[in-house]
Amino acid sequence: MFYKKNLLLTALVSLVLSAISSSVFAAEVNVYSARKEALIKPLIEQFSEQTGIHVNLITGKADALLKRIESEGRNTHADVLITTDAGRLYRAKSAGVLTRIQSDTLNRAIPDNFRDPEGYWYGLSVRARPVFYVKGLVDPEELSTYESLAENQFKKRICIRSSNNIYNQSLVASMLAVNGKEKTQQWANDFVKNLAIKPKGGDRDQIKAAAAGQCDIAIANTYYFGKMLTSKKSNQKQAAAAMAIFWPNQNDRGTHVNISGAAVTKFGKNKANAQKLIEFLSSKESQRWYADVNFEYPVRRDVPPSDLLMSWGEFKADSINLNQLGVNNTEAVKIMDRAGWR
Amino acid sequence: MIIKLEIDRWRMGLAAISLLFSIPVIVILSSVFHGVGDNWIHLVDTVLADYVTHSLILMFGVSIGTLSIGVTTAWLTSFCDFPGRKFFQWALLLPLAVPAYIIAYTYTGMLDFTGPVQTFLREWFGWRAGDYWFPEIRSIGGAISMLSLVLYPYVYLLSRAAFLEQSSITLEASRSLGMGPWKSFFYIALPMARPAIITGLSLALMETLADFGTVEYFGVSTFTTGIFRTWFGLGDASAASQLASILLLFVFILIIMERFSRRQARYHQPLGRQAHAQRFQLKPGRAWLAFMACLLPLLSGFALPFSQLLIWTVETAEEMINDDFYVLIINSLSLAVVTSIMALCLALFMGYGQRLHNTMFMKFMVRVASMGYAIPGTVIAIGVVIPFAWLDNSIDSWTRDQFDFSTGLLFSGTLFALVFSYLVRFLAVSVGSVESSLGKIKPSMDDAARSMGLKPLQVLQKIHIPIMRSSLLTALLLVFVDILKELPATLLLRPFNFNTLAVRAYELAADERLADAASAAIMIVLTGIIPVILLSLSISKNRYEP
Numbered sequence: 053m054f055y056k057k058n059l060l061l062t063a064l065v066s067l068v069l070s071a072i073s074s075s076v077f078a079a080e081v082n083v084y085s086a087r088k089e090a091l092i093k094p095l096i097e098q099f100s101e102q103t104g105i106h107v108n109l110i111t112g113k114a115d116a117l118l119k120r121i122e123s124e125g126r127n128t129h130a131d132v133l134i135t136t137d138a139g140r141l142y143r144a145k146s147a148g149v150l151t152r153i154q155s156d157t158l159n160r161a162i163p164d165n166f167r168d169p170e171g172y173w174y175g176l177s178v179r180a181r182p183v184f185y186v187k188g189l190v191d192p193e194e195l196s197t198y199e200s201l202a203e204n205q206f207k208k209r210i211c212i213r214s215s216n217n218i219y220n221q222s223l224v225a226s227m228l229a230v231n232g233k234e235k236t237q238q239w240a241n242d243f244v245k246n247l248a249i250k251p252k253g254g255d256r257d258q259i260k261a262a263a264a265g266q267c268d269i270a271i272a273n274t275y276y277f278g279k280m281l282t283s284k285k286s287n288q289k290q291a292a293a294a295m296a297i298f299w300p301n302q303n304d305r306g307t308h309v310n311i312s313g314a315a316v317t318k319f320g321k322n323k324a325n326a327q328k329l330i331e332f333l334s335s336k337e338s339q340r341w342y343a344d345v346n347f348e349y350p351v352r353r354d355v356p357p358s359d360l361l362m363s364w365g366e367f368k369a370d371s372i373n374l375n376q377l378g379v380n381n382t383e384a385v386k387i388m389d390r391a392g393w394r
Numbered sequence: 395m396i397i398k399l400e401i402d403r404w405r406m407g408l409a410a411i412s413l414l415f416s417i418p419v420i421v422i423l424s425s426v427f428h429g430v431g432d433n434w435i436h437l438v439d440t441v442l443a444d445y446v447t448h449s450l451i452l453m454f455g456v457s458i459g460t461l462s463i464g465v466t467t468a469w470l471t472s473f474c475d476f477p478g479r480k481f482f483q484w485a486l487l488l489p490l491a492v493p494a495y496i497i498a499y500t501y502t503g504m505l506d507f508t509g510p511v512q513t514f515l516r517e518w519f520g521w522r523a524g525d526y527w528f529p530e531i532r533s534i535g536g537a538i539s540m541l542s543l544v545l546y547p548y549v550y551l552l553s554r555a556a557f558l559e560q561s562s563i564t565l566e567a568s569r570s571l572g573m574g575p576w577k578s579f580f581y582i583a584l585p586m587a588r589p590a591i592i593t594g595l596s597l598a599l600m601e602t603l604a605d606f607g608t609v610e611y612f613g614v615s616t617f618t619t620g621i622f623r624t625w626f627g628l629g630d631a632s633a634a635s636q637l638a639s640i641l642l643l644f645v646f647i648l649i650i651m652e653r654f655s656r657r658q659a660r661y662h663q664p665l666g667r668q669a670h671a672q673r674f675q676l677k678p679g680r681a682w683l684a685f686m687a688c689l690l691p692l693l694s695g696f697a698l699p700f701s702q703l704l705i706w707t708v709e710t711a712e713e714m715i716n717d718d719f720y721v722l723i724i725n726s727l728s729l730a731v732v733t734s735i736m737a738l739c740l741a742l743f744m745g746y747g748q749r750l751h752n753t754m755f756m757k758f759m760v761r762v763a764s765m766g767y768a769i770p771g772t773v774i775a776i777g778v779v780i781p782f783a784w785l786d787n788s789i790d791s792w793t794r795d796q797f798d799f800s801t802g803l804l805f806s807g808t809l810f811a812l813v814f815s816y817l818v819r820f821l822a823v824s825v826g827s828v829e830s831s832l833g834k835i836k837p838s839m840d841d842a843a844r845s846m847g848l849k850p851l852q853v854l855q856k857i858h859i860p861i862m863r864s865s866l867l868t869a870l871l872l873v874f875v876d877i878l879k880e881l882p883a884t885l886l887l888r889p890f891n892f893n894t895l896a897v898r899a900y901e902l903a904a905d906e907r908l909a910d911a912a913s914a915a916i917m918i919v920l921t922g923i924i925p926v927i928l929l930s931l932s933i934s935k936n937r938y939e940p
Binding site: 082088089090091108109110111112113115116117119120123124125126127128129143214216218221250251252253254255256257260261263264265266276279284285287291381382385386389390394 | 433437441508522523532611612615619623625626627630772775779783786790806882885892893901902904906909
């Protein structure tokens with residue numbers, strides 16, 4: 053019993069010590085990131101190298117990180133919040149935990165529709181969610197808009213993942229913004245009837261399922277497609293090679309896009325460094341990295357997408373104010389619940 | 395006077411600890427009282443029925459799965475002799491080291507429509523989609539199978555320990571009175587082991603209720619996915635905690651059932667150590683059946699997914715295994731070691747305190763403190779973030795007012811908060827094992843020791859702990875393995891620049907890079923295997939081997 057007590061004591065002491073000794077760097081910036089470590093750390097390391105500013109990072113789910121910032125209040129550790137969709141940035145803005153960024157660099161680099169009109173958040177990379185179809189099986193002439201996918205001719209031909217996923221919630225939120233509640237509900241009701249299989253798995257799974265013959269059409273984000281095409285696994289490569297991209301809604305609002313973006317927190321202690329980091333992430337080199345490594349589209353117009361992305365053709369992106377995705381998120385989830393979209 | 399003081403110390407201590415560890419649950423539940431909003435009505439109208447039925451089906455299926463695998467194999471390895479028995483008695487625990495979501499990913503990789511098995515079948519027979527029937531892995535049935543395969547060791551572990559503790563006298567009496575092996579099993583061994591079996595089952599079911607990774611990946615909507623969707627999709631924390639409280643209702647029913655089964659029959663073992671009952675020598679045909687019955691769960695719960703992970707690890711080793719990787723191992727290990735020891739000490743205190751003062755109040759407090767086990771990790775994590783941040787900010791305001799000095803956040807974002815949340819989540823595991831093994835020690839032992847002048851703590855130290863040694867090790871190692879696998883709380887509460895194996899495995903898997911995730915996943919499994927082997931050695935070595 054005695055040695056056990058000792059052990060416990062040592063454990064406690066070491067815990068407390070580790071808490072206190074969370075080393076104090078002269079210049080630092082603390083990042084809460086919903087982007088996975090592998091998709092942000094290389095850039096952050098470059099930033100530290102160039103500027104000498106030390107970056108502390110934790111990754112996690114956006115909503116949980118936001119909750120943490122909210123409850124930490126004015127003592128929060130976080131200086132920068134990075135998310136992988138605009139809806140969450142809007143949510144952080146409404147929660148009152150962000151501060152306005154005043155940066156000409158950012159305003160010049162990032163087009164209006166990819167940043168908050170009031171400057172609370174900035175998009176850093178663009179993710180498109182187009183339609184994929186099986187080459188040879190589907191005539192691209194058949195396809196036109198997201199709305200048309202609810203038509204009877206597509207009965208049991210579509211694969212899409214669960215509506216728990218934020219990308220689907222954002223897609224429906226964007227439709228709500230233009231078509232209104234009633235029409236979108238009707239669309240969702242009909243669309244669900246066109247699903248070939250119950251929604252499950254991730255975006256890659258939808259592309260694989262279509263390639264294997266379970267459905268003709270899949271909806272997925274482009275960077276998954278890019279990763280499959282360049283995968284070392286032959287089955288992924290083959291699956292992706294069997295599919296082609298169709299950019300929907302080119303004759304009206306454009307294809308649905310979302311952003312991965314960043315914001316500075318209201319109570320962060322290192323605001324200047326935080327801004328520097330975001331400016332770095334919007335620099336030409338960093339923007340190219342998004343395109344080359346993760347197959348996302350750069351937000352900057354003066355940085356061309358990677359060759360692979362170029363080969364998919366240019367497209368018109370929906371220019372909706374991305375805050376609308378956040379505004380409509382709750383209603384979008386309800387609509388999908390009612391439609392029985394799992 | 396002295397006695398009175400002692401009583402109060404135990405009671406106060408127990409109440410304080412229980413209260414401390416139930417804070418996160420209370421924080422979550424407190425938003426229930428914000429009243430019924432539109433979103434709640436929307437949930438009731440649309441998806442609530444699905445959540446309830448799916449969760450019930452899942453629990454029912456997992457009960458059948460874990461009981462049939464767990465009790466059968468435990469019985470076979472304790473009471474029968476057949477080739478491979480000695481190997482199986484520890485190997486059957488191995489699936490415990492595999493996180494449920496990892497096994498779900500690997501099986502999906504193998505058995506899904508686009509996986510190698512079905513692709514092969516299609517090519518071989520020239521089938522196309524819709525031409526043939528194949529069990530759909532990503533379904534509620536699939537989820538039941540996955541969860542049963544990794545959770546049956548709980549039932550196996552506890553029922554085997556109970557079988558082994560059964561004194562030979564009882565069984566010999568039954569045999570000598572003319573009962574055959576089957577009858578002895580159903581009328582004597584099984585009822586006597588029932589409390590342990592049900593404890594094992596309730597652990598498995600609580601894990602089932604708290605599971606998020608598997609059901610989310612398989613597209614099965616249960617309470618956990620519903621809580622997430624409501625909280626983060628609808629953005630309604632109070633409707634989400636209303637869902638969480640229905641989930642807790644399920645947990646309460648489970649706990650009451652477990653209590654009830656224990657109360658009905660209080661089996662104390664006769665004093666002293668006796669030889670384990672003679673094992674039945676099985677005839678070749680039956681021995682072969684027994685062998686298969688043990689081999690199958692081991693193959694499908696461990697060997698198959700493990701080999702798949704191994705293949706992926708080899709494929710990606712060059713890229714994934716570097717210095718960072720070793721840091722991950724050390725982080726995971728040290729967290730698990732420290733926390734499991736703390737959980738054991740707390741469980742001993744609570745279990746023994748309850749034995750000393752077996753009042754309704756004490757029982758209630760212990761139950762409340764161990765509810766965290768069935769609540770999804772993210773929900774617990776948020777229940778931890780809120781009170782710690784509040785405490786930090788209150789201290790900070792106070793020192794600002796008094797001394798014009800800011801303390802900042804003292805606890806939030808430290809390992810302390812993380813360890814606390816692990817304890818909230820896993821205390822139930824260690825409390826459960828400690829309680830059930832304390833229950834088997836006759837109260838007369840305490841009385842004898844006390845009458846000879848030992849103080850309660852000395853009784854615990856000199857009598858109970860030595861007797862319970864193997865159960866204590868069980869408690870320690872179960873928590874150890876659980877912490878290695880824990881993900882959501884780690885994700886939200888860990889300090890800056892601090893990662894664990896589970897975090898790495900999850901991040902890559904969630905990014906749909908299963909092969910890259912394999913090296914971290916396999917390390918979780920390998921690190922988990924060491925305690926699992928220790929565990930099984932301790933159970934069989936303790937006294938029972940002839």
